[in-house]
Amino acid sequence: MTSVVTRPTDSYNRLPQDAKELLKNRVQTMASASSAPATQQRGVGQEQPKTPKEQSKTEPMVKLRQVTKTYGNGSQALVNVSLQIKRGDFVFLTGPSGSGKSTLLKLLYGQERPTSGEVVVNDHSLSQLQGNRLAMLRRSIGVVFQDYKLIPRRTVAENVAFVLWAQGFTRKEIYRRLWPTLKMVGLQGKARCFPDELSGGEQQRVSIARAVVSTPPLLLADEPTGNLDVDNSWQVIKILKKLNSIGITVVVTTHDEHLVRMSNHPVVQLRNGYLHHVRR
Numbered sequence: 001m002t003s004v005v006t007r008p009t010d011s012y013n014r015l016p017q018d019a020k021e022l023l024k025n026r027v028q029t030m031a032s033a034s035s036a037p038a039t040q041q042r043g044v045g046q047e048q049p050k051t052p053k054e055q056s057k058t059e060p061m062v063k064l065r066q067v068t069k070t071y072g073n074g075s076q077a078l079v080n081v082s083l084q085i086k087r088g089d090f091v092f093l094t095g096p097s098g099s100g101k102s103t104l105l106k107l108l109y110g111q112e113r114p115t116s117g118e119v120v121v122n123d124h125s126l127s128q129l130q131g132n133r134l135a136m137l138r139r140s141i142g143v144v145f146q147d148y149k150l151i152p153r154r155t156v157a158e159n160v161a162f163v164l165w166a167q168g169f170t171r172k173e174i175y176r177r178l179w180p181t182l183k184m185v186g187l188q189g190k191a192r193c194f195p196d197e198l199s200g201g202e203q204q205r206v207s208i209a210r211a212v213v214s215t216p217p218l219l220l221a222d223e224p225t226g227n228l229d230v231d232n233s234w235q236v237i238k239i240l241k242k243l244n245s246i247g248i249t250v251v252v253t254t255h256d257e258h259l260v261r262m263s264n265h266p267v268v269q270l271r272n273g274y275l276h277h278v279r280r
């Protein structure tokens with residue numbers, strides 16, 4: 001990591017195009033991480049009494065109000081979806097392929113806009129956010145994908161450190177965060193490996209490390225176990241549970257009914273774009 005410098009703009013401009021693309025949507029900050037309370041398993045969508053002072057703490061992390069998403073080709077991905085996810089929750093979002101799971105997550109991190117209805121994340125209404133303010137909100141959201149999306153010609157440590165590097169974290173701070181994060185996902189011994197030297201499960205753990213190295217208050221994982229065998233899937237879920245136990249709100253999509261049955265977390269299901277609560 002000798003290339004780490006603290007001039008984010010120059011550094012960013014010198015990155016290869018693939019790295020820039022990956023960073024654009026995934027640069028993260030510490031913003032509001034400290035407001036996430038220790039985890040309690042709570043139901044999805046349940047209201048709690050609140051005083052004005054406590055309001056931002058008790059406000060749900062995610063609120064969808066009557067959200068409909070119709071793509072340009074007429075495909076109806078979500079229909080009148082209302083959902084609340086409280087801070088500190090761990091929620092499974094299930095449903096068959098094509099039921100709208102990825103679309104729902106894309107609305108949460110602002111990659112897509114709803115056709116109607118309102119999406120609120122971490123107290124911000126996404127429809128009112130543009131440009132820099134949307135980019136700032138995205139920095140408080142960690143995202144993990146089924147296909148890992150690692151930068152191929154960069155080591156494990158570099159893949160994880162880039163997120164902090166592009167934000168201008170000092171070299172000392174990058175090191176302070178990098179090693180505990182790699183250790184948390186069990187990859188401290190693979191820091192100098194390249195992605196193609198790792199198993200699928202290991203690559204997914206790198207992508208989780210990258211998503212959380214800046215301790216975002218919200219982690220979205222879209223089919224994180226989709227390419228993994230049973231053992232590796234469990235390992236990934238265990239890491240997500242561990243992150244949830246330190247206060248990160250976690251939303252995981254999966255069509256793996258077995259994984260869902262083996263856990264006691266709240267479950268919401270999408271079917272043809274309609275949302276149903278399966279387990280609160």
Ligand SMILES: Nc1ncnc2c1ncn2[C@@H]1O[C@H](COP(=O)(O)OP(=O)(O)O)[C@@H](O)[C@H]1O
Nearest residue numbers: 071073075076077096097098099100101102103
């Ligand atoms: N960019 C897009 N343009 C048009 N239709 C899309 C787009 N993305 C998804 N869809 C459609 O929206 C529906 C939901 O897709 P998606 O959210 O990817 O479901 P899932 O993640 O549950 O498989 C599907 O019918 C899909 O074909």
Ligand SMILES: [Mg+2]
Nearest residue numbers: 101102103223
């Ligand atoms: Mg999907």
